[in-house]
Structures are given as structure tokens and as C-alpha cells.
Amino acid sequence: MKWSIIRVGIITMFMGMTTIVFGMMDDDREQRRAERHQRKLEQYKSGWNRLIPKxxxxxxxxxxxxxxxxxxxxxxxxxxxxxxxxxxxxxxxxxxxxxxxxxxxxxxxxxxxxxxxxxxxxxxxxxxxxxxxxxxxxxxxxxxxxxxxxxxxxxxxxxxxxxxxxxxxxxxxxxxxxxxxxxxxxxxxxxxxxxxxxxxxxxxxxxxxxxxxxxxxxx
Missing domain, CATH: 2.40.160 (Porin)
Known part of the structure; x- marks a missing residue:
């Protein structure tokens, strides 16, 4: 009985840690995606800014x-x-x-x-x-x-x-x-x-x- 409780606890802890890790990976992926989008937006604006007469x-x-x-x-x-x-x-x-x-x-x-x-x-x-x-x-x-x-x-x-x-x-x-x-x-x-x-x-x-x-x- 005690082993079953311990096993359930270990599995629960592992799943919790896995969820946290994947969550951090998702957050990091979203941040990189947002940074890429921002760089593309800045490049786009820079391209149009070159068309402004000096x-x-x-x-x-x-x-x-x-x-x-x-x-x-x-x-x-x-x-x-x-x-x-x-x-x-x-x-x-x-x-x-x-x-x-x-x-x-x-x-x-x-x-x-x-x-x-x-x-x-x-x-x-x-x-x-x-x-x-x-x-x-x-x-x-x-x-x-x-x-x-x-x-x-x-x-x-x-x-x-x-x-x-x-x-x-x-x-x-x-x-x-x-x-x-x-x-x-x-x-x-x-x-x-x-x-x-x-x-x-x-x-x-x-x-x-x-x-x-x-x-x-x-x-």
C-alpha cells in the first residue's frame, strides 16, 4: 500500500515537472517567435523608411x-x-x-x-x-x-x-x-x-x- 502511494507520488511529481518544463519550453518558443516577428517588423519599417525623401x-x-x-x-x-x-x-x-x-x-x-x-x-x-x-x-x-x-x-x-x-x-x-x-x-x-x-x-x-x-x- 505504501509503495503504491509512493509510486503515485513519484508519477505525479514527474508529470508536474514535465508540465513545468514543457510550459517553459512553450514560453521560450513564443518569446523567440515574438522576437522574430519584431525583427521582421523592424526590417519592414526600415525598408519603407528608406523611401522617405532625405x-x-x-x-x-x-x-x-x-x-x-x-x-x-x-x-x-x-x-x-x-x-x-x-x-x-x-x-x-x-x-x-x-x-x-x-x-x-x-x-x-x-x-x-x-x-x-x-x-x-x-x-x-x-x-x-x-x-x-x-x-x-x-x-x-x-x-x-x-x-x-x-x-x-x-x-x-x-x-x-x-x-x-x-x-x-x-x-x-x-x-x-x-x-x-x-x-x-x-x-x-x-x-x-x-x-x-x-x-x-x-x-x-x-x-x-x-x-x-x-x-x-x-x-
Whole structure:
């Protein structure tokens, strides 16, 4: 009788310990699952956060419109790479209506130099951009109404290269922007380069465009 009671006690104790162990294992499994979910959630948020523009920019001229507005992202170990999208306005001059342009721009600024205080200089900025006019008056492929190869280039899309410099000022913590940057650029496009190569009367300065702009850094 006593052995039966002892055996029941041992079995009960073993089952109790087993229940506790499995309960702890379940709790640990749930905790690991919750941690994995949290890491995935943070990675998901981080991925979307990368899509938030880091700065806003305004540019005057540059063969992308009289005035262009856009946003941009900087990235890389030293934030030396930048990608921008901009929309520009071409006012009504000789045409019967104003036109809108779209520009996709890639910049490279390899280094910056501190001038003192909150002032910074980027002595070299270079890159390229693609610009298109959002109008049916221009085309990518030559319309059939023209003789074959009458126009040997697209009138809607232009590819540009540029170089320039920037000067920046770090704003205070109470400002809505982290930094303000002023810049200038000298640029040319594929059509101008071809004209210069095939026409000896076209000088280097004839194919260059000067533009100015301001960048307002948010992040």
C-alpha cells in the first residue's frame, strides 16, 4: 500500500515537472517567435523608411525647364550617392502652351571639406540625368509622317552629364531643415555633344548650360 502511494507520488511529481518544463519550453518558443516577428517588423519599417525623401531641391535652368522642383535620397557609406526626381516647367514662349518636364538624376559627391563653423564645401559634384518633356508634341520614335531618318534623334528624351560645386550650411536644431545647400552646375546633353563633334563651328561654350539651385535637407 505504501509503495503504491509512493509510486503515485513519484508519477505525479514527474508529470508536474514535465508540465513545468514543457510550459517553459512553450514560453521560450513564443518569446523567440515574438522576437522574430519584431525583427521582421523592424526590417519592414526600415525598408519603407528608406523611401522617405532625405531632401527637397529647387533648380533654375539646366535644360530641364525654367524652374524645377523635386526630392532626393542620399546613400552610401559617406552619403556620396544621390538620386533625385524632379518636375520642371517650360513657360509658354514661342509655343502655344506651357510644358512640364520630368527628370531622373544621379549625383556623385565624393567628399566634403569643412570651411569652419557650420559651413561646408563640396568641391566636386558630378553625375548624369535623363530628361523628358511630358507632351505629345515630342516623340521618342520618329513619326511616320517624316521621311526615314529625317530626324536621327528623339525629340522627347535627352541625356545629360554635368559637373559643379556646392556650399552648405548646417542649421540649428530648432529649424525644420537639417542643412541648406546652394549649388551650381555646368551641363551638356547628347544632342549638343553630337553637334559639337560634327560641326566645327560649334564651340565648347555653345554646348554648355549653367544652372543654379538650392537643396533643403530634411534628414
Amino acid at each position: 531632401y527637397q531641391n529647387v533648380q533654375y535652368a539646366g535644360s530641364m525647364g525654367l524652374l524645377s522642383l523635386g526630392v532626393g535620397w542620399d546613400y552610401g557609406r559617406k552619403k556620396q550617392w544621390e538620386t533625385e526626381i524632379m518636375f520642371g516647367l517650360v513657360p509658354r514662349f514661342s509655343s502655344n502652351k506651357a510644358k512640364v518636364t520630368f527628370t531622373l538624376k544621379q549625383n556623385y559627391a565624393p567628399w566634403e571639406v569643412r570651411l569652419g563653423g557650420k559651413w561646408w564645401l563640396e568641391p566636386l559634384v558630378t553625375g548624369l540625368y535623363m530628361n523628358t518633356v511630358l507632351s505629345d508634341d515630342f516623340w521618342v520614335k520618329e513619326p511616320e509622317r517624316y521621311p526615314n531618318n529625317y530626324y536621327k534623334f528623339s525629340t522627347r528624351v535627352r541625356f545629360h552629364i554635368f559637373t559643379g560645386q556646392r556650399i552648405a550650411f548646417d542649421l540649428g536644431p530648432h529649424s525644420p531643415f537639417r542643412r541648406i545647400t546652394a549649388f551650381y552646375e555646368l551641363s551638356t546633353c547628347d544632342l549638343y555633344v553630337i553637334s559639337s563633334a560634327t560641326n566645327k563651328y560649334v564651340r565648347t561654350w555653345d554646348i554648355l548650360s549653367l544652372s543654379f539651385g538650392v537643396k533643403l535637407h530634411i534628414l
